[in-house]
Amino acid sequence: MTIKKVISACLMLTCLITGLSGCGKTDQVSDTAERSVIKLGSDSYPPYNYLNEDGVPTGIDVELATEAFGRMGYDVEIVNIDWEKKQELVENGDIDCIMGCFSMKGRLDDYKWAGPYMVSNQVVAVNENSDIYTLSDLEGKTLAVQSTTKPEGIFLKRTDSRIPKLGNLISLEHRELIYTFLGKGYADAIGAHEESVIQYMKDYDAKFRILDEPLMTVGIGVAFSKNETRDLPEKLEQTLDEMREDGTSEKIIGKYLDDPEKYLEVDQLEEE
Template sequence: MNGPKKLQQILAVLFIFTILLCSCRKAENTLSTKQEPSLPTIVIGSDNYPPFNYSGTDGKPTGIDVELATEAFHRMGYQAEFVTIDWENKKELLQDGSIDCAWGCFSMDGRMDEYKWAGPYMISQQVVAVSPDSNIYTLQDLAGKNIAVQATTKPEDIFLNQTDPDIPNINGLFSMQNRELIYPMLSKGYVDAVAAHETSILQYMSDYHVEYRILDKPLLTVGLGVAFSLDDTSGLNEELSDTLEEMQKDGTSEKIIGKYLAHPSTYLEVENYEVK
């Protein structure tokens, strides 16, 4: 009788020891995870601008710029945090340190002296779109017309200054703080045309199942970049430029852009592009 009892006692001890050992290992793994230092955060200011930055079905930021930034900063040893800002105030937010950089389909052309830049990481065309039945077919046909744009963008600058001989005198320019408001203004006939990045117009047409006609000749071809304050001495803009170039060469950028746009390689022809 003593034999079976002793065997039961030994098995019980082994069972308890096994549980304790597993618990210790689990605790060690948990402790090890907690002890891993978290990556420093880079705060990126942007606004809602599909397909570059918008809220996904889970409510989290997604889009071309979000994925590019997440990958690039991770390679650099940082984690990217996107915050929604009033795009008109981006320069002030960079200067006071509220954000580390501004990243949101941001055209570098004509702004080289206003920021420290990383990029260009993509090229994009600024275009004019009209209703399908519009009698506007060329840029010259915009003479005397009303046009809606987003405030502080390149199209606003083009139509306000009108230094390009291809740009005629228009009747009125409506600069909207919220980019998404320019499209209902066109659909309802409050303006005759809208001007924005071609990718943004195509995305809006797809999302809301509306049809616009994009004029054949673009307003401008621009390089897209990431803006840092002129007072920034971290050197992050130069490191980010190198990382984005690395991502283009290893195919990562094309893979990311291809999730959102057809013919992604056409947006990556930046090697010979000279920012103006």
């Protein structure tokens, strides 16, 4: 009888341990299964978002978003979009937000925003041997930009007295083409984010020169639909602020850009 009791007790203990272990695993799977996915829309825009050698999305915005949304309890899916259709896609719910070095200035009423989380200069770049040194030298010249970007609006509207009348403004759907047009001489200059121009020169050993005078200094943010009912914009902005304060953002940006701290001086931006 004593041996039977010992065997019975052992069996009961084994079942109890197995049951507790199984219960822990079930909870873990459940937590993972309940983790929602944020669909982040962006086009290819190095160093903010691009595919690495293994075809995996990487870049400043990819890493910042993955970290920030991860802290909020979400996974991130990077969706490559037609940049011209970004507002339509986010309003229709095809993506949850737009994050691709996206300037907030002049667009505050178009979206719900989280940010600004970084500072960026919109600049003009020319070929190294160009005789264009100032914005006024662009008078009568041909400038190439990516369509629906801030430089396009600056030269179309010309609300800034520093902006001269161009001879021709070429708006191209794909970012890479503006550099081809400049290199081939189809355009005298291009307008783009400074970081994008620097990255292109690094990647392709291109010899461009960035004008000293920027077109505009802007804050970049994450855009959500105006109809967004979740508190994602507010929570994301708070999380990005925390990442800036604890040094995470500077560490991520430093992988891609020199002097990363200067891109985090968002408190010095004027009201958008």
